[in-house]
Amino acid sequence: MASNRPAPEAPYEPSRHPETFGYGDFRADEGPWEEWNPTEDSLQQVRGRHRVAKQRGGGLARSSTVLGVGVIAAVGAGGMASANTGKPPVSIAMPDLPSVDSLLGNGSQETPAGSGTALSALGVSSDDSAQGADDAGEALRNRIMAQAERQQGQAENKATAAADQRILAAAAQAEKVAATQAADAKEKAAAEVKKQAEAERLAKLAKQYTLPTSSYTITSTFGQAGAMWSSGYHTGLDFAAPTGTLIKAIHSGTITEAGWAGSYGYRTILTLNDGTELWFCHQSSISVKTGQKVATGEIIGRVGATGNVTGPHLHLEVHPGGQATGIDPMTWLRGKGLNP
Template sequence: MASNRPAPQAPFAPDASEPFAYGAPRAEDGVWEEWNPTEESLPAVRGRHRVAKQRGGGLARSSTVLGVGVIAAVGAGGMASANTGKPPVSIALPDLPSVDSLIDGHHHTETPAASLSGVATATASATAVGDSTADAGEALRSRIMAQAERQQSKADSRATAAAVAKADQQAAEAAAEAAKEASVKAAAAKEKAEADAEKKAEEARLAALAKQYTLPTSSYTITSTFGQAGSMWSSGYHTGLDFAAPTGTLIKAIHSGTITEAGWAGAYGYRTILTLDDGTELWFCHQSSISVSAGQKVSTGEVIGRVGATGNVTGPHLHLEVHPGGQPTGIDPGAWLRGKGLTP
């Protein structure tokens, strides 16, 4: 084993009687003499040092392996602490032989079994810590991924629910609008159907009445209407409906009833009054002749006289007036006839 070389000879030896820079020599220090350290006089070197190559190289290699294992174990514990946020894992190292035993004068040639066992234990512990750290990191990653998937699933579920709710609302609104439109259309269709039915009923009623009523004459021309103003009428306006026709044209009963008057009536000329069952009086005026007498029952279409030009007239025609209930003031004969299904 190598030893320290002797120190070089001092260039000079100070006189013991001369004082040093820091003070005079002390008696207890004894006489000054040169000191040359040797291997036997030096204590074992500790801390950082250089170890000479050993014969066989067993212990040196074992120490290197031990150092690498310790560094790996400590590094794994540090990474685990950084990655997982958990406190570092404590690593129990076996008692190792002191460095003195590696460099002492006895020169051991074999590595103690206890030392090799400690190295193996430390390496196994480091490996176990690394595996445990990897397992813990993988578990943490799995938990994070599972939580992210659950959150994404919840978000997707909420988005899907919102979309479904919106679609349902739109469908409900569309259905309500369609129902409203259908209701409006149905109401319009019902109203139209009712109007059509009412029109048909009125047409049927008028058709039935038309069989019961008839126009007073044929081959005529309407020359004056009800309410027409003029000086030729004593009341200032026309009170009836004029059917102009040749003299002698037949005059027929508009509806069945009773003859309540037949004769001369001044400005009306020869006049016949037919009273219907509801009390309405029909006046047939300006006749050239009368074919019935008072109190006589007549039927619809029966001849009651002939067209003439008697009374206050300008030409042959039938002057027809309608007096509901026998009242002295008449109504429009044209409207009354149309109400019976007849068109004058």
């Protein structure tokens, strides 16, 4: 089988492109290369390793090994950076090496010019990079939104608790005010009922009691001090009226005394059913006798100026239970529904 016609050897001139792996520097260990035109004999299978190309000085093997490790590391680092940080990939330029086909003579003999291919983009599509950035941004956004929602929830819970406290305090205050008002209203109602009952009682008593005289003027009250009274103070209530003015029984009872009584002048004592004695003093005349029973409003005498007096008047004293010391006739009369 005829072999391919050998091509004339030409001196090798390595590429001096600034984009080569040497970054603008010429390296002596990268060539020169021999052109290999394979034949049928040279393509026979041999044991062990297959020699693909013969290199002077072993520059290609060493450079390719170092470059391969660098490419793997750069690709791994670029992928981790894209996936972990979510930042846009950084372009790292690398030279394009001659393909295996060119080494085997299956393609063009010329070494293609270097290209700026980003190592970080090797094995990672633009969609994957964009997806990684979007996922990282979405995760950060979700964390921020979750934190904002938690803070807002805490603020709302705090505001709700404060509002509940204010509502409870206001309700307690309102309940306290309502209880106080209810107690006051109840007390006022009770006082009103008591007052009404007392008024009804006095009205009923007033029908049973009457004032001792009419057309009078109160001149001296109980307890009033003065030298004109032997005890040093006034012991009764004086109704000043013209001589001869009628004196009436304040309440029904029995006449237990009627006659002269020294400084009291002519005096009539009316004893009521409860034992209270009513003294009518300084009369000009007496119209009843001892032991006589009288009714309320019955005439028992007339106003006069007998005894120790300075003018005509009725001196009235009240002695509960017939005791020697009397009480205030004004208070006693008002207690019977009368208003002197």
